[in-house]
Amino acid sequence: MSVRCCKIWAVSHAENSDRPRTSRRTRPGRGARPAAPGALTEVGRPPAAPEPVPDPAEMRVRYREAGLGEADLAEGPLDQFRRWFDDAVAGGLEEPNAMVVATADATGAPSQRTVLLKGFDERGFVFFSNYASRKGREIEANPRVSLLFPWHPLARQVIVTGSVTRTGRDETAAYFRTRPHGSQLGAWASEQSAPVASREVLDGMYAELAARYPEGEDVPAPPNWGGYRVAPETVEFWQGRANRLHDRLRYVLAETGWSVERLCP
Structure with a gap:
């Protein structure tokens, strides 16, 4: 109804624009310009200016000088991961076991989500999920995945790539019993x-x-729910440095064992 009235007012105002004005007092609100759609302002008060949107291009963090050298690394990637994971826990990071799991379907279309790491050892990194979920379906079609641990307060991140297999039902049941x-x-x-x-x-x-x-x-574990283990093939440790010259050291698995290579930042 209010939109229709505004249209009628606009037409009437145009038709009467050539008529001489009279001294008759205009009723409050008559002759006022209709407010823009969605505007909620007091009469006579201009709408408040919108808050400026922060410019991502202007957001910069100065990283520390301390870096990561080859001599600082543990012999294997799981030992090095344990060191950094312990640092994240000691540093009070919220959910240091939160990791981004990236998967892709049979056509290569990617997807990702944050899940919680529930264990790691020399065999790999373990998390649990519904087998019928999107990641579960994509893992069935393409068992190659990537994990990302974003420990921003420490200016660190760890990237793991590898292949996924399901854990045994005994391991799944044992973990399920520990859940709330x-x-x-x-x-x-x-x-x-x-x-x-x-x-x-x-x-x-x-x-x-x-x-x-x-x-x-007791609640039994659902048959379509269980664990996944990511067997690492590469593990990259990233340490933020000044002037964007970050340290990137990557463990690579070969037939003879693990080797380490430095990557340009």
Whole structure:
């Protein structure tokens, strides 16, 4: 209704523009220019200027002088990762085990998401997920993945590339038992990556499971949920340095063992 009235006002104003003005007092609001769509301002007050958007090109961080030399590295990448992981924990980083997992489907179309590292040793890096999720489907089609640990407060990051295999069901069950009760139910309630009609539907599924498995009762691991292990083939350690001349040292796996190469920043 308000849009139609504005249009009528505009036409009437144009038709009467040549008529002599009278001294009749204009009613409040009559003759005022219609506000721009979506504008919410007080009468007579101009709209506030929008907040300036920060320019990413102007965002810079000065990195420290301390670097990473070949002599500083451990003999193998898992030992070196353990050193840096311990530093991240000691430094108070929030969720230092958070990592970005990048996968690609059979056509090469990529996707990525943040998941939590749940273990690592000489065999590789372990995380858990729904096998029917997008990453699960892509891993089945293309088991080559990349992991990224972004430890920005330390000016460090670690990039791992390698192949994925599923962990055994015993290992999956052992870890599943350590999860909080709510997380166990969530693994059953959520068909990860599948469309859902509403939040209420998801909450309803969770409520049904909570009634079936009350607190304190054992919840079995879902058959379509389990662990993945990434066997590393390259592990790159990145240390921020001044003047953008960062240190990048990469372990590369060969038949004879691990070798280290320095990469230009």
